[in-house]
Amino acid sequence: MPILIDAAKRVLVQGITGREGATRTQLMLDYGTRVVAGVTPGKGGQTVRGVPVFDTVNEANETTGPIDASVLFMPAPLVKAAALEAIASGIKLLVLVPDRVPLYDVLEIAAAAQANGAQFVGPNTLGVLSPGQGVLGMMGGRAASASQWAIPGPVGITSRSGGMTTSTAYYLAQAGIGASTIVHVGGDGVVGLTHADVLRLFEADPQTRAVFMFGEIGTAQEEDAAALIEAGEFTKPLIAFIGGKAARSGMRFSHAGAIIEGGRGTHEAKVARLREAGAHLVERFADIPAVTQAVLAELDARTTAKPEATKPITELHWKTAITQIRPNEIRLRGHRIDRLMGRIGFSQAIFLALTGELPGPEVGRLLDAILVSSIDHGATPPSALAARTAASTGAPFNAALAAGLLSINQHHGGAIEACMGVIREALDSARHQPDAFPQAAAGVIEAYRGAGKRLPGFGHRIHTADPRTARLRQLAASLGLAGDGLAMLGALEEALAAQTGRPLPANVDGAIAAVLVDLNMPSELANTFFMMARLPGLVAHVHEEITRERPMRAIHPTDHEYDGPLYPD
Ligand SMILES: CC(C)(COP(=O)(O)OP(=O)(O)OC[C@H]1O[C@@H](n2cnc3c(N)ncnc32)[C@H](O)[C@@H]1OP(=O)(O)O)[C@@H](O)C(=O)NCCC(=O)NCCS
Numbered sequence: 001m002p003i004l005i006d007a008a009k010r011v012l013v014q015g016i017t018g019r020e021g022a023t024r025t026q027l028m029l030d031y032g033t034r035v036v037a038g039v040t041p042g043k044g045g046q047t048v049r050g051v052p053v054f055d056t057v058n059e060a061n062e063t064t065g066p067i068d069a070s071v072l073f074m075p076a077p078l079v080k081a082a083a084l085e086a087i088a089s090g091i092k093l094l095v096l097v098p099d100r101v102p103l104y105d106v107l108e109i110a111a112a113a114q115a116n117g118a119q120f121v122g123p124n125t126l127g128v129l130s131p132g133q134g135v136l137g138m139m140g141g142r143a144a145s146a147s148q149w150a151i152p153g154p155v156g157i158t159s160r161s162g163g164m165t166t167s168t169a170y171y172l173a174q175a176g177i178g179a180s181t182i183v184h185v186g187g188d189g190v191v192g193l194t195h196a197d198v199l200r201l202f203e204a205d206p207q208t209r210a211v212f213m214f215g216e217i218g219t220a221q222e223e224d225a226a227a228l229i230e231a232g233e234f235t236k237p238l239i240a241f242i243g244g245k246a247a248r249s250g251m252r253f254s255h256a257g258a259i260i261e262g263g264r265g266t267h268e269a270k271v272a273r274l275r276e277a278g279a280h281l282v283e284r285f286a287d288i289p290a291v292t293q294a295v296l297a298e299l300d301a302r303t304t305a306k307p308e309a310t311k312p313i314t315e316l317h318w319k320t321a322i323t324q325i326r327p328n329e330i331r332l333r334g335h336r337i338d339r340l341m342g343r344i345g346f347s348q349a350i351f352l353a354l355t356g357e358l359p360g361p362e363v364g365r366l367l368d369a370i371l372v373s374s375i376d377h378g379a380t381p382p383s384a385l386a387a388r389t390a391a392s393t394g395a396p397f398n399a400a401l402a403a404g405l406l407s408i409n410q411h412h413g414g415a416i417e418a419c420m421g422v423i424r425e426a427l428d429s430a431r432h433q434p435d436a437f438p439q440a441a442a443g444v445i446e447a448y449r450g451a452g453k454r455l456p457g458f459g460h461r462i463h464t465a466d467p468r469t470a471r472l473r474q475l476a477a478s479l480g481l482a483g484d485g486l487a488m489l490g491a492l493e494e495a496l497a498a499q500t501g502r503p504l505p506a507n508v509d510g511a512i513a514a515v516l517v518d519l520n521m522p523s524e525l526a527n528t529f530f531m532m533a534r535l536p537g538l539v540a541h542v543h544e545e546i547t548r549e550r551p552m553r554a555i556h557p558t559d560h561e562y563d564g565p566l567y568p569d
Pocket residue numbers: 014015016017018019020021039040041043072073074075076078081082097098099124125126162163
């Protein structure tokens with residue numbers, strides 16, 4: 001299936017009786033587009049090239065049946081009224097062909113489209129063409145000549161230049177490479193569908209295997225496309241050419257949107273950004289077919305060179321959804337490691353490895369805070385003592401660290417998992433309805449106390465108000481990641497104070513538990529967060545033990561003092 005237009009879509013032409021509207025309607029029909037109606041106020045009742053004309057879009061909609069897309073052909077000052085009428089009538093895709101549509105009109109159209117779940121291409125666009133299916137707008141000219149360069153195939157094309165849209169399709173067709181859909185997003189500074197929006201559509205389109213993007217200087221469209229790749233929302237190969245290499249600051253290049261201002265939107269910046277995201281940048285326009293061919297060949301090689309995948313499952317054949325290794329390609333949960341490197345933080349990579357989801361930087365920051373909070377808490381805790389004791393016997397690093405890790409258990413680090421269980425139990429009992437949190441919290445605490453059990457994640461031997469708890473709460477809130485888990489933690493604190501008659505605030509384990517609940521982390525992984533956090537701290541202890549202390553010393557568990565530097569808070 002192509003995107004945006006296919007042979008089944010029912011199309012309206014607004015301005016159908018005008019010079020361009022009538023001519024283009026004929027060409028769209030000749031190409032096979034299903035033009036079912038036209039609109040020109042005051043000209044209802046006529047027909048244009050056999051297509052019935054109506055006075056209003058509502059009338060066209062009601063008489064001919066629901067319309068999928070409307071193409072607008074009227075002078076620029078009249079576009080806003082026509083577009084708002086189509087959007088109000090419920091049409092979900094508009095193609096605004098005219099150029100010089102006032103910027104504020106486009107912003108108004110965009111607001112109306114967003115409010116009504118509609119999309120628009122342009123303004124100042126040639127339109128959209130899906131080879132062999134249909135065309136919206138002015139793309140392609142006569143059907144006979146369009147069929148020379150618009151052949152169906154696996155490459156999606158998105159372009160900010162009208163001329164280059166069709167030229168690219170032409171050169172690709174000469175090399176035997178067809179297109180799924182060809183989209184001219186328009187040359188203005190503000191347009192409806194941007195490159196990134198079109199990439200999202202191509203991502204979901206099974207026919208499209210790779211995309212060619214013709215970018216230009218000015219606007220952030222190409223940078224947004226790079227960000228989309230980096231966010232894992234566009235995963236197909238992207239071949240890109242950026243026009244305007246010779247342009248300098250202040251120079252306008254061809255289109256209203258193609259302008260470099262104050263160093264923003266430059267050719268170099270766009271090329272660098274896209275390269276960093278892993279796109280295939282083409283330096284010379286003439287090289288586009290060869291690069292595209294190579295990209296498609298690589299895709300073919302990948303799909304054919306997978307004998308293991310097609311082998312019948314035997315006892316020796318097992319599956320993993322974590323990593324995939326091929327010559328020169330290492331993937332974690334489907335993402336290329338080399339593309340993740342330098343782009344995401346270690347905590348984001350941990351989240352990806354554990355859940356298969358590539359999180360945003362906010363989740364990374366919150367997990368960082370958890371890991372930092374637990375990296376060490378003294379030489380007395382069993383893990384540090386065990387690691388130091390093993391190290392003092394002459395055990396190598398791996399053995400000493402293992403001794404430390406082996407002592408992280410139910411009673412050392414285990415409170416996080418247990419507290420996640422408590423929070424989830426209370427949330428289930430409240431059916432996640434915030435109104436019911438206090439009652440559910442009180443019920444869970446009553447049950448624990450009734451059974452004589454200690455509530456994990458609350459109270460501390462030393463700290464009456466654990467500063468790490470407050471910091472995690474504040475961070476989660478400011479990053480927009482505080483959810484039901486943290487809200488329930490608060491409800492549990494209140495219920496506990498009410499039932500015991502003294503405050504017993506959540507400790508850092510409780511706060512971590514609540515954050516992990518809000519991040520949808522399985523409870524059974526909770527203790528591993530503690531281990532991951534603590535490992536570097538243990539490395540430091542083992543290293544200090546080996547390099548500073550004598551072997552086989554008697555290590556007193558509490559009688560030690562800090563002699564390192566102290567920094568201001
Ligand atoms: C869009 C454009 C082609 C229209 O030009 P045109 O066809 O010569 O304009 P016309 O005045 O003949 O026709 C417009 C028609 O729309 C009608 N119209 C006006 N407002 C309307 C509305 N709200 N709803 C429906 N029709 C409307 C007019 O009544 C007129 O029809 P009529 O002549 O039968 O009265 C032209 O304005 C334009 O922008 N051209 C450049 C396009 C371009 O280069 N795009 C970018 C490609 S890279």
